[in-house]
């Protein structure tokens with residue numbers, strides 16, 4: 001497992017020089033009075049004199065996430081929220097576990113491209129290009145295979161094997177963000193009006209209400 005971790009980390013490091021600076025959170029509304037400000041971009045910086053090795057360290061990514069949930073997958077993050085030393089560095093890491101036939105459902109990362117490597121199992125992966133073509137690009141990956149999900153595009157991974165699968169992914173953002181399509185559209189808080197969703201999806205409102213009741 002040691003050399004596999006090294007491979008993942010090397011892949012992740014490739015991002016650090018390639019990525020442009022991006023917003024580090026969903027939004028950062030300007031205010032006129034700096035005394036009331038919470039942060040500028042990303043997080044506050046610790047005094048460099050006070051920095052210790054632990055600030056750049058995280059353990060436990062050898063432990064599988066619990067996949068006993070509706071979709072059968074689990075993400076263990078190593079973003080700036082778990083690893084403060086990542087602040088301003090435009091890079092992070094995630095471990096993804098998949099139960100047999102488990103799904104990492106269609107989602108986007110608004111602030112990161114993702115490069116994924118399969119350590120165990122086989123995954124059917126794909127992403128959809130922007131409007132108007134919405135071209136679906138897919139591939140079945142096995143152990144050792146690497147695949148890229150470009151920033152912002154909807155993507156997914158399905159475990160097509162009869163065993164558990166594990167992947168790691170480097171992400172070109174310290175706080176990539178995740179928008180799971182089904183949850184965001186049908187499970188928002190408060191719910192999006194079924195007038196809106198019935199027209200958007202060109203279905204009866206009853207179908208929308210049913211889908212909303214699943215979240």
Ligand SMILES: *[C@@H]1O[C@H](CO)[C@@H](O)[C@H](O)[C@H]1NC(C)=O
Nearest residue numbers: 064065066067068069074075
């Ligand atoms: C993912 O796994 C962790 C650790 O086992 C667990 O605490 C968490 O609830 C799981 N998340 C989901 C969505 O199942």
Ligand SMILES: *[C@@H]1O[C@H](CO)[C@@H](O)[C@H](O)[C@H]1NC(C)=O
Nearest residue numbers: 100101121122160161162163
């Ligand atoms: C998965 O299990 C099913 C049912 O037992 C079997 O038909 C199939 O060949 C298995 N697939 C693999 C890849 O082992």
